[in-house]
Amino acid sequence: MSTLTYTLVVNGPLYGSQSARSAYQFAKALIEQEHTLVSVFFYQDGVTNGSALSVPANDEFDLAKAWHTLADEYQIRLETCVAAALRRGVISEDEASQHGLAQSNLAESFSQAGLGSLAEAMLTQDRVVQF
Template structure:
């Protein structure tokens, strides 16, 4: 079996749907099989996966932290669509400065990117899988 490169596109919110958790489980499985996960692009409600203000109950799986750990352990880029994120109140420090906001809440390890980043991934990676 040859090693493939992947980008995942996550459209589902951090909690409230199974989409993001399924994407995370898929990511772990493909890395476990020796493939390379280059990036995860969070789009639509998926941008909520990048909120630093998500606090699950003590007995619930912390998906934001899981994404952060995956990125740190495997060098995966975590990108939130900047336009979708701003509409949903997920703001990086740079965007907060640009828009005159006093606060930001993009979780550590996540960046904000445009759709060009997703378009490039679709051209460069062997596989792009949407959740």
């Protein structure tokens, strides 16, 4: 079996739909099958996955922490669309500084990127799967 490179696109929010959780489970399955997950691009409401300010109940799965752990363990880029993130209040340190905001809340392991990053992934990965 040959291995493939993947990028996932997550449009669903951190909580409130199954989209992001399904993407995470798919990511784990790819890795278990020895494929390479290069990046996950969070777009539209999916950018909420990159907020450092989510606190799930003690008995709930911590999806934000799970993304962070997966990215660190397998060197996966986690990118939030900068325009979508700004509209939804997910702000990196650079963006906070640029826009004169007192604080940022982009979670560790996440970065902000433009749609050019997604376009590049579509051109260079074997597969791009959207959730």
